[in-house]
Amino acid sequence: MNESWEQKLIKTFEKEKNKEIKVSENFNCRSNKKADIQYTDMNGINWFIEAKSFKSPDKYNGVHKIFGELLKMSKFAEKSENAHLGILVDDEDFLKNHLEMCNTEKLLGFGQIFKNGITVFISSEKKLTEKTWTELIAELIN
Numbered sequence: 001m002n003e004s005w006e007q008k009l010i011k012t013f014e015k016e017k018n019k020e021i022k023v024s025e026n027f028n029c030r031s032n033k034k035a036d037i038q039y040t041d042m043n044g045i046n047w048f049i050e051a052k053s054f055k056s057p058d059k060y061n062g063v064h065k066i067f068g069e070l071l072k073m074s075k076f077a078e079k080s081e082n083a084h085l086g087i088l089v090d091d092e093d094f095l096k097n098h099l100e101m102c103n104t105e106k107l108l109g110f111g112q113i114f115k116n117g118i119t120v121f122i123s124s125e126k127k128l129t130e131k132t133w134t135e136l137i138a139e140l141i142n
Helices: 005-020 059-077 092-099 104-112 133-141
Strands: 021-027 037-041 046-052 083-089 118-123 128-132
Touching: 005 021, 005 037, 005 046, 005 083, 005 118, 005 128, 046 059, 059 083, 059 092, 083 092, 092 133, 104 133, 118 133, 128 133
Parallel strands: 046 083, 083 118
Antiparallel strands: 021 037, 037 046, 118 128
């Protein structure tokens, strides 16, 4: 079985974040009962992260799937006071181009429904960067 684009993305993330991981719970995009990436970091933050590759044939559905997956992950995160939700993507420009089609006020509001917000992780060939959902949407406005 060939490895999916999402699984490759997850492996890259895990390798990059390895020193920050205290307890690894899931690094597999095929789990229905857990987030694609689920771990506790050295600061005690419980991460629930959805991975979406925009290199896959399903890339055009990937952007809108992020919203549903974040809502689903919020159910997993309810049990943790220190839960943080995130998305991991491999093409920030693709994501932004598709988010630009949406109402920015509604996008900002979406990020605010989660207690600790949403962290956006962007994996490129050179590095892994992160920003808040609010920062990402603010970049669309400016």
